[in-house]
Amino acid sequence: MTRALGWLTVVGLAAGLAAGFGYAPREAVQGNVQRIMYLHVPAVLTAYLAFVLVLLGSIAYLATRRPGWDRLAAAAGEIGVLFTGLTIVSGSIWGKPTWGTWWTWDARLTSTAVLFCVYVGYLLLRSLIEDPEARARYAAVVGILGAVNIPIVHFSVKWWRALHQPSTILGPERSPIDPAIGLALFVNWVAFTLLFAYFLSRRMEIARLEEQT
Amino acid sequence: MPSNWGYVLAAYGIAAVALLSYWRHLARRTRALATRRAAKPRSA
Numbered sequence A: 001m002t003r004a005l006g007w008l009t010v011v012g013l014a015a016g017l018a019a020g021f022g023y024a025p026r027e028a029v030q031g032n033v034q035r036i037m038y039l040h041v042p043a044v045l046t047a048y049l050a051f052v053l054v055l056l057g058s059i060a061y062l063a064t065r066r067p068g069w070d071r072l073a074a075a076a077g078e079i080g081v082l083f084t085g086l087t088i089v090s091g092s093i094w095g096k097p098t099w100g101t102w103w104t105w106d107a108r109l110t111s112t113a114v115l116f117c118v119y120v121g122y123l124l125l126r127s128l129i130e131d132p133e134a135r136a137r138y139a140a141v142v143g144i145l146g147a148v149n150i151p152i153v154h155f156s157v158k159w160w161r162a163l164h165q166p167s168t169i170l171g172p173e174r175s176p177i178d179p180a181i182g183l184a185l186f187v188n189w190v191a192f193t194l195l196f197a198y199f200l201s202r203r204m205e206i207a208r209l210e211e212q213t
Numbered sequence B: 001m002p003s004n005w006g007y008v009l010a011a012y013g014i015a016a017v018a019l020l021s022y023w024r025h026l027a028r029r030t031r032a033l034a035t036r037r038a039a040k041p042r043s044a
Helices: A002-023 A032-064 A067-099 A107-128 A133-146 A149-159 A179-212 B006-041
Strands: none
Touching: A002 A032, A002 A179, A032 A067, A032 A107, A032 A133, A032 A149, A032 A179, A067 A107, A067 A133, A067 A179, A067 B006, A107 A133, A107 A149, A133 B006, A179 B006
16 A cells, blocks of 8 residues: 555656646746745645644544554654755745845744744654653644644734745635646645655554554 | 756755655664564564
């Protein structure tokens, strides 16, 4: 099952690259540097998904005390940190030619950096507590509190004056994106979601093996 | 607007290295745990 998912992910990522670099046109204002969007936006959407799973796994663990929910939260948290890191790095690289700076203390960038630090803290906490029951309990509390950051990151561009552009995909209005660019973005989002599912499956298998050995 | 292909390659290159490194980390950890589990004597 995981192997098949892995191959499906490879096909998805290849399709994403073909869509982003072959099918999607050169953006009229930004030029080719806009193609970083096909990496940046799917990465942040995957990070949101991961942290929502941390939240759900944490709530379910506290309600049921079943270790499987803790394994889900731990695995999703680790992968979420990876994708948030990719979001920050790709955004910074995109920012240099378009905004003229690698970094600015804009509301969206700052809240994303805070999100990254919170979940790095979540992973550190997990590594510091040896007792599995206590680790799962404390981590679940942090996993629930940390999720407060997700809407703050998403709505930061609406709530504060920001350099970062407002939401075009998950915004309330119909997306103004060109259909070809939108399709390339969709293909890459599907590919990243498959990659997330593959990593999650493998990471949860590791957690299960760790408990048995 | 110049092409800025260097920035595009840098972003995708860093992402590829990070994702491949994480995949290798998962594969190595799985192998190590499977080997340890196989070597562990079974209790009666």
